[in-house]
Amino acid sequence: MIRSEVLKEIAPILRGQLVICNIGIPSQELHAIDDQPTNFYMLGTMGLASSIGLGLALVQKKPVIVIDGDGSILTNLGTLPTIGNNVAENYILMIIDNGSYGSTGDQPTYTGKKTDLAGMARAAGCDNVVEVQDVDTGKALTEALASGKQTVMVVKCDSGNAKMPVITMDPVTIRDRFMGAVKA
């Protein structure tokens, strides 16, 4: 499966949950598959989805699901010790690990070579780290939500992108309706 197929499969689970979605094609895919006020789309700032999600999870009680990528985690590796040492039990970091920089032409990342993101998350102090295959994502996400425990999921899937339109919604609109959903 490629990332867009994974997102399509888990869209019913994501619906209604607070979702922080990674920059570029992942946000375009989620937006096209099931746009919701509960989705915060990153239009820029590669690497910060996990940090935005953690800040959000630490100040309020609703579950927060971050959809991140291997390339974005690698660009902000300092996030893993911060997550591991500031446990928000309502925080799920789902790293879609397709071993490539999808939004820029599928150049390989190091996770497709020797680097093990799940191992890095554990070494950084994250207690509940699961590595799952693409077909098992829905089951693992449901379990993570039910567990009420901070969870890092590394979802191994194939490299590739669906062709989706660019998000043209104004950033302040995205942010404003998301804040309304947080408060609701």
Added chain:
Amino acid sequence: MSIDKKITEDLVAANIGFVTTVPCKQLAGVIDEVDKHPDIFHIPSNKEDEGMGLCAGAWMGGTRPMIIMQNTAIGVTINTLATLIQYYRMPLPMLISYRGELREPVACQVEMAVHTKALLDEMKIPTYHFHKQADADELPMILDYTFMCNKPVAILTDANFWGGYGDQ
């Protein structure tokens, strides 16, 4: 009351409940006060752009954030300021130690000091410069202003403000 305690009390009075920090020698005292205060969640970050991400999330979750960092961080965070904080129109007070100014003992710090105000100006970030401790009397107004206009706002604090570098 020490300046570190006064600043921290001003943050609490402005309803700031989430503070991320990347340390600087000059900021050690205020970071210590922030860490001890029961009304502030203090979360150290490993890099200042990461810290701004945390602040963005906290603000969207309904808690007023702040970042405390060194001016070298302006070089690290230009993209985050432009494409996250400014693009989504989010408030972010930035308490910044202004290294490389008068009384600076480390020459390399001057290399970013000479760019600091120019970069903030280029980014159209409202900037205040605390040179003497009495300047901090404006901090409550600066914090109100930041959350009124939903912009990043810089508060530069130099070595004279903090009382120099001790024995250096």
